Amino acid sequence: MSHDSHNHSHGHDHSHGGHELPFWRKYIFSTDHKVIGLQYGITAVFFLLFGFSLMLLMRWQLAFPKQAIPLIGKLFTEDGVLSPELYNQFGAMHGTIMVFLGVVPLAVGAFGNYLVPLQVGAHDMAFPKLNMMSYWVYFVGGIVMLLSFMTPTGAAASGWTSYPPLSVVNGPGEGFWGGLFTGQSMWLLGMVFLITSSLLGSVNTIVTAIQLRVKGLSFMRWPVLVWAQVTTAFLLLLAFPPLEAAGIMQLMDRVGGTSFFMPSGLVVSGEAWKASGGGNPILWQHLFWFLAHPEVYVLILPAVGIVGEIIAVNTKKPLYGYKTLVYSMLFLGFMSFIVWAHHMFMTGMGVTMSTFFQATTMIISVPSVIILTTYLLTLWGASIRYTVPMLFATAFLPMFAIGGLTGLPLGLTASDIHLHDTYYVIGHFHYVVAPGTLFALMAGVYHWYPKISGRFMSDTLGKIHFWLSVIAINGVFMPMFFMGMAGVSRRLYDQTVYAHGLAAQPLNVIMSVSAWILAIAQLPFLYNMATSWKWGKKAESNNPWGATTLEWAASSPPPHENFTTPVEVYRAPYEYSSNKKLLPQFVQEA
């Protein structure tokens, strides 16, 4: 396995890097993985803020039902009250945008693109043009999603899961083109673009990581982030196509009058649905969750990788149980393909099926716990350096643990009956992705910023950002568990019309206020990111944190084609010696 021969075609005396490319080739239609990584990052941050803003508006309606949104409410409706229609659109698009246009592009597109080639010592991705195409297809998918707000009936409004028959009958258009230019159809079209983009990206990541490793970098010397990104890429590669198929079929149902997901005898608004019928709505749920469950691990694995890197650097210790960690990630990736129907216990699919998926769901929690345990054991006995990225990385551990453990009652059929489709589910999922993945991604931004720009982000602003965020974000999501256990459903426009909802209403005010504080807490982060680029403290060396992986061998920022001198790998990652002497992978002597 570790037998690599070193036959780079170095020494070809051709002009590269040095000559000036025109602006649009260098920064817009660039094939450099670092530029593409930054493009992904900036676009994804935009979409994250956009999706977050949708929720901030919805949070007003939830906290103060049917009261006009102050100041900006008139922009959306005449009386300033968020209408039920808009509420549904915002809800569906919040989920879609955050997951598919925000977190995944940031975790996989930005961090994967920027770091994987550097960490394996490659000069670029294996297919640079494909890489550029992957970004632009993603970009088009994002534009299509945004344009869907402009359609006559507004954006998709059937939840981010787009369950038929609702999603097929919701806001239909007249004829083929009219049908296509509706929110839900544009959503499906946008998804096809996003899926294509992630397919191109994942092929590229896997080939780069496997084929372009430098001499000495055997698989078991890969940094955990590379393992995480490769596992993620496999999930994207194999789990996304079924949703593409399902998307095509739902699009056919909407614009072609087919009945893939439309059952016989369906009556919509008092009229029989004009289609052949004979379809199966549950089929969509199977195909959707076949993607969307691995998708959860697509969201979490890159975060796990980032946190691993940061913990190793800031404890100056080898990661405890590196091999166990790697095998756990692989097992997690494999298992994620056979747990999807735990989202569907309520569809009446039968006890046998439910029992199977309940068992696999319990099994998949084992590798997740192993991963967390290895990180905790790494922290044990270490003299921890609390840099800003380390603050976020350590906060990730309990947050992800809360998210993971609260998932168990959902994976058990008996308790799921009570909790299904309540706020409890929302709380569970968001603990994994918001204070889990997003905290890890923020940690990653702070950690690799000196590599990308050659300058540090401000420590003070970073700490303000961290403490405000960690408090506010728990204020947003912790009450959801209680509200869910009180039985409040997840998609209610105004829960106060029910007695049990009215009783839980004060929690909504707490959540909304926390969400707005959380939004304000991101301002120092954005300001920090923007200003440190030019005015941040200079990173004195290529390896300011004292890290061991290959990206720190390149200069900051790394030049076009990354490494000016040939690099080679001499040891496993994270080999910090006992006398605290730094032993990076790329330094020869022991």
Next chain:
Amino acid sequence: MSALIPYIDEPHPVTGVTNAKLGMWLFLASEVMLFGALFSTLIIMRTSATDWPAHGSDVLNVPLATLNTVFLITSSVTIVLSWAALKMKDLKKFKFNMGLTILLSFGFLVIKYIEYTSKFHHGHFPSTSTFYAVYFTLTGLHGLHVIGGIITNLYLIGPGSKMWEKEPERFTGRIECAGLYWHFVDLVWIFLFPALYLL
């Protein structure tokens, strides 16, 4: 792209394949999942359908589809021959065999067109029943894959073949990858033909 990316025209010692070939295999794995989902749909639609033709041959044109099967299988042979010709450094023979492949794939599309129009003529549309929905979606998506293959092959026989002069190894690798893809398109049809027309 840049000469700094290794294993473009020679196999990696550990994996035994070039970058492009590994990429192609991964892409095909993803395609298997795409068509796998559609075939699963076919099975689920059929088992739960109220009206489904007892045999595909009752409503679909089996002789035409058989001819199409012959076309595709032959084109798979010719594309291998075109690759073998490059291995023997014979560009002319490559162009002949690749040309034949493209011709056969056009033949496939023409017959598909005849089939589709006769269905439309008889008032059978995707919206008619779930059988036709599955039929048109599966064959349509397969048809799009055929068109994609034709465009790629036209590029490789035309402007793309200039690469032969400077980087013959890399060009041969490209033909091999195009062949892998074409075999996959062929294979999907080998499954589609019995699943829709015969069973």
